[in-house]
Amino acid sequence: MARNGLRADSQNLRGTNENLSERESSSIGSDSEINGFTTEKQTDKYGFIGGAQQHTEESAQDVPPEVVREREVKWLDMLNSWDKWMAKRHKKIKLRCQKGIPPSLRGRAWLYLSGGKVKLEQNHGKFQELDSKPGDPKWLDVIEKDLHRQFPFHEMFVSRGGHGQQDLYRVLKAYTLYRPEEGYCQAQAPIAAVLLMHMPAEEAFWGLVQICEKYLPGYYSAGLEAIQLDGEILFALLRRISTVAYKHLKKHKIDPVLYMTEWFMCAFSRTLPWASVLRVWDMFFCEGVKIIFRVGLVLLKNMLGSSDKLKVCQGLYETMELLRTVEPRYMQEGFLMREIIELQVSERDIEKEHLVQLKRWKETHGELRCKSPPRMHGARAIMIADPPTHKDLLQAPTIIVEPPLEDASSKQKKKGKNKREPPSNPTTETLSPAHPPSPTLQKDTPLQQSNQSLSSSSTEQDTYL
Amino acid sequence: MDFSWNYRFGIIILGDSFVGKSSLLQRYTEGMFDKSRQSPLGIDFKVKHLEFEPGILIKLLLWDTAGQERFKSISRSYMRNSVGCLLVFDLTKRQTFERLRDWYNEVIDYVKPSKMVFILIGHKCDLEEEQEVSKEEAERLAKELGITHYVEASAKDNLNVDSAFESLTMEIYELFHAGRIPIREGWYGLSVGVPVDLYNPDEPKTEKSGCC
Secondary structure, X not given: OHHHHHHHHHHHHHHHHHHHHHHOOOOOOOHHHHOOHHHHOOEOXXXXXXXXXXXXXXXXXXXXXXXXXXXXXXXHHHHHOHHHHHHHOHHHHHHHHHHOOOHHHHHHHHHHHHOHHHHHHHOOOHHHHHHHOOOXXXXXXXXXXXXXXXXXXXXXXXXXXXXHHHHHHHHHHHHHHHOOOOOOOOOHHHHHHHHHOOOOHHHHHHHHHHHHHHHOOOOOOOOXXXXXXXXXXXXXXXXHHOHHHHHHHHHOOOOHHHHHHHHHHOOOOOOOOHHHHHHHHHHHHHHOOHHHHHHHHHHHHHHHOOHHHHHOOOOHHHHHHHHHOOOXXXXXXXXXXXXXXXXXXXXXXXXXXXXXHHHHHHHHHOOOOOOOOOOOOOHHHHXXXXXXXXXXXXXXXXXXXXXXXXXXXXXXHHHHHHOOOOOOOOOOOOOOOOOOOOHHHHHHOOOOOHHHHHHOOOOOOOOOO | OOOOOOEEEXXXXXXXXXXXXXXXXXXXXXXXXXXXXXXXXXXXXXXXXEEEEOOEEEEEEEEEEOOOHHHHHHHHHHHOOOOEEEEEEEOOOHHHHHOHHHHHHHHHHHHOOOOOEEEEEEEOOOOHHHOXXXXXXXXXXXXXXXXXXXXXXXXOOOEOHHHXXXXXXXXXXXXHHOOOOOOOOOOOOEEEOOOHHHOOOOOOOOHHHHOO
């Protein structure tokens, strides 16, 4: 009921928002700040006003700032020589994704992991080209109507026609032009919106392309065959993970699409508390779709995995009611992450089951109508399939990190001569991921490799958490 | 909240994208209108308890669906477990009216041989000046398809929303009692819960009362 009240309130506020945002056409900062929104409603650290996404506060784990700081340094180092890390120390990247990517670098890390960064570099100007085209009215009409329905309580998307909604429109429209045969699927909007919370429109576009084509190919295509097939795979995998849950769903003939469609199509972004969404996405970008399967299996196992729990849901509708509102304790960040990491479901398991289910599908439904590209299981597979040049992986702007103070001074003396970073060139990090760095900064940034930048003497510029 | 229900009906709401299916459902089950709610992807459902005759409690399970064409292959899964269907079009978008016949045929085809009881809803009747479909025309279509009720409703202004859902419920109830809706094993469209004569709110008698 409290949630209802909140909705009604923000409706009123949105009214004022609409008027104000017309005048504020070239504003900085988030839409909600511009309109004095934050003074009236509490925005949580993820940008949700009034904590609208699933008990986020109590579900989140607190990482001490000094740990976050250390992680940032490690991530910057990895990003600075991404190809080497991916080739030689992929396990370490995986481990660090499991621990959670530091919020300040999450957007950039996602773009690197997904191969979106490489796509962007190899297709310079493509997004701008698509962005300037008019687009097919058939899709634009649907996209426009969907804009205000994506995370309406996130500060970025709260105001009609605000920055967030505008960018969402651009990204989704660009995709329909990029893949006219695919067009727009309504489930792409939440995916694009989550990306936009972490990166500017052009990057979000390539992130979306990678998700639609590499991670979850066919999910958004006409006919939605791929998602139905994955539903069958999920169900088959459940048999080994929780026989009790499997038998129950089988007995009551509960079709997997009844409970897993939104989970999978939105990569749980509409289901889990926000802290957990971000951690799941960190791992998903690194390890691929198996993470999505694991989350699904963990939830099913916990909700339906004992005969006690099943006593109260004898029937399709009773079970659906239970599955619709996942108990918060099963989605709590720490609990969920442990369960996902421990669950033994590998790429091979999924691929094996995929073949079985595909065969069965063909027997019952005939050939697949949409031929999707093969699924890539995570960052490494994508990189192997699409090898980047070193130039593709350069960061713009480059972030220079200074090693801890005591040895910084000694290294400074030793490497002083090799210094390539002009001290007068402050490479500043933009504060909001939604606002791209200025083009001049990108141009002036010296091209460096990470081992150089690590020992470089310039001061650390990546100062926000 | 635990209820002992006497009957349970599965009801599905269908129609093109943006005709206001979710808004109707939200108005009916939560008594509110919020144009910014997230659109359902795949499946969502709501529950409503209705006591339309003293001592007879009906539980409605209302399936909300994504209207976009490509989600149709998924909507089929829950058509099967419904006994009633609200077929919705947007009074201000003629195209959504013209697609009703397709929706209707698709449902009939898919649920065969089960019975499906329909109600036709012309939505957004608050936008009087923009209407592109007349009442006569919609009534004619309803008659042609054998649909008993046609209702013009508005979730925004709360016009005829409750009565639309209630007319459908009543019709299903009456058809069931006339023996026109047979119950089959493994079909969840219509279920009988606590027998009406035994029903006592303080002392639920059957196992089924455990879950609401």
